Amino acid sequence: MVCSADIKDKVTHVLGLSSSPVTHSTFVDHRFTCTYDLPMGPLKLSVQDSASNAAAGTYFTKLRPTLGATDTLIGLGERAYGTPSGTVVVLKDSQTLDVDATGLPTVFGAQRKRGTDLAYEIASDVLGCWTNG
Numbered sequence: 001m002v003c004s005a006d007i008k009d010k011v012t013h014v015l016g017l018s019s020s021p022v023t024h025s026t027f028v029d030h031r032f033t034c035t036y037d038l039p040m041g042p043l044k045l046s047v048q049d050s051a052s053n054a055a056a057g058t059y060f061t062k063l064r065p066t067l068g069a070t071d072t073l074i075g076l077g078e079r080a081y082g083t084p085s086g087t088v089v090v091l092k093d094s095q096t097l098d099v100d101a102t103g104l105p106t107v108f109g110a111q112r113k114r115g116t117d118l119a120y121e122i123a124s125d126v127l128g129c130w131t132n133g
Contacts, residue, residue, distance in 0.1 A: 001129050002045035003034035010125040011036055042103040048096040060091040076123055086115030088123040099123045
């Protein structure tokens with residue numbers, strides 16, 4: 001889902017790109033990662049698929065301290081947090097979504113987009129696909 005045409009279209013539209021970005025994906029240890037090669041740097045979207053909702057909750061909780069300072073985010077999934085540097089992590093059912101915009105400049109593009117805002121927006125788009133798809 002994080003590498004789907006729908007999410008590629010969202011990234012293209014949000015950033016005002018002239019064409020859809022190239023993506024590269026991997027699947028290792030129940031973690032699917034899709035890296036978007038953007039003109040301003042990489043955007044990484046990952047989904048950790050856990051064996052149960054409880055296991056996903058444990059993964060989500062253990063990941064948080066590895067990211068440094070985080071703030072709880074309201075309105076995404078069951079629980080979510082984000083970093084000032086541009087990472088958003090969302091728990092939904094047995095899956096944990098990680099949107100990592102830390103490879104992008106703090107502010108970029110003609111619209112002066114912030115990495116933290118992009119990560120939140122793309123996380124919201126992915127969740128919309130999970131809910132509607």
